[in-house]
Amino acid sequence: xxxxxxxxxxxxxxxxxxxxxxxxxxxxxxxxxxxxxxxxxxxxxxxxxxxxxxxxxxxxxxxxxxxxxxxxxxxxxxxxxxxxxxxxxxxxxxxxxxxxxxxxxxxxxxxxxxxxxxxxxxxxxxxxxxxxxxxxxxxxxxxxxxxxxxxxxxxxxxxxxxxxxxxxxxxxxxxxxxxxxxxxxxxxxxxxxxxxxxxxxxxxxxxxxxxxxxxxxxxxxxxxxxxxxxxxxxxxxxxxxxxxxxx
Amino acid sequence: xxxxxxxxxxxxxxxxxxxxxxxxxxxxxxxxxxxxxxxxxxxxxxxxxxxxxxxxxxxxxxxxxxx
Ligand SMILES: Cc1ncc(C[n+]2csc(CCOP(=O)(O)OP(=O)(O)O)c2C)c(N)n1
Ligand code: SF4
Ligand code: SF4
Ligand code: SF4
Numbered sequence: 001x002x003x004x005x006x007x008x009x010x011x012x013x014x015x016x017x018x019x020x021x022x023x024x025x026x027x028x029x030x031x032x033x034x035x036x037x038x039x040x041x042x043x044x045x046x047x048x049x050x051x052x053x054x055x056x057x058x059x060x061x062x063x064x065x066x067x068x069x070x071x072x073x074x075x076x077x078x079x080x081x082x083x084x085x086x087x088x089x090x091x092x093x094x095x096x097x098x099x100x101x102x103x104x105x106x107x108x109x110x111x112x113x114x115x116x117x118x119x120x121x122x123x124x125x126x127x128x129x130x131x132x133x134x135x136x137x138x139x140x141x142x143x144x145x146x147x148x149x150x151x152x153x154x155x156x157x158x159x160x161x162x163x164x165x166x167x168x169x170x171x172x173x174x175x176x177x178x179x180x181x182x183x184x185x186x187x188x189x190x191x192x193x194x195x196x197x198x199x200x201x202x203x204x205x206x207x208x209x210x211x212x213x214x215x216x217x218x219x220x221x222x223x224x225x226x227x228x229x230x231x232x233x234x235x236x237x238x239x240x241x242x243x244x245x246x247x
Numbered sequence: 248x249x250x251x252x253x254x255x256x257x258x259x260x261x262x263x264x265x266x267x268x269x270x271x272x273x274x275x276x277x278x279x280x281x282x283x284x285x286x287x288x289x290x291x292x293x294x295x296x297x298x299x300x301x302x303x304x305x306x307x308x309x310x311x312x313x314x
Contacts, residue, residue: 017306
């Protein structure tokens, strides 16, 4: 079999992500999904002011840089203004689940017809690895040097539980720590984009993503950590799939 | 046997390709590349089976596989 870099990847420049960062692998999966569906020219992305912003150097799509924590709501506005576009908002877990949790929650409650891909690396990556809503219990971060303590810091956000009671169209959790999981991530993105084309409503794909720099690990160790620890706290799978019900 | 096209000019030396290749095609080169990281290189004695694992995992789009 042949494996060609998708045309949607901009090979004239290079994003400055750290070695082994999951962001680059996720952008590859997005490009692959769009190309396999033949919808590359319809994609509009809304990137966040965080490590995800470097997607602007990796992907050729028309894109908007939203305010940090507001990219899900911004994407909803783009979709209302340009219903023919396939709109993807692309926040990190810090953006989507702390400063932006109300954007995420209300877009799900209004069942906005967009795809949100949340890059969950369990830290605030860009700002130096501070504790984020998804830092695991006991996880040492720049602002929890003795490990996250639920008594002091609260329990981690599991988005599959928070959004379980909504009428949203599709909710899945994937990972990019192995080639097989990258394939599943691509397939989840394809499914979600297909649902957007069918007008089914809000789709959220959370992707567990290694941040070797802030986890203080080699890229290989970070992929292992996703398997042994992060995906144990946040199990992979499809949580909501309304299978073709138009909203 | 499939053919591996490796662009080391983009390589950041994460060695995820080394980790995932079932055939040991990639090895650390011990040489610094353009980005200032240790690049990966290929062990020409190893045969690629075209599984695509390295292609999917490389975060910097350095690898393509041809028939
Ligand atoms: C309104 C606003 N508040 C705070 C910041 C500072 N800031 C930049 S990135 C970031 C968090 C990044 O974490 P996350 O959203 O999880 O993305 P990652 O970098 O980990 O991919 C913060 C707090 C900002 N840019 N704008
Ligand atoms: S800090 Fe983490 S998320 Fe940001 S580019 Fe580096 S590895 Fe990726
Ligand atoms: S996966 Fe890509 S960037 Fe990482 S070492 Fe291999 S070729 Fe280099
Ligand atoms: S396609 Fe598979 S066998 Fe060939 S180099 Fe890549 S990982 Fe190794």
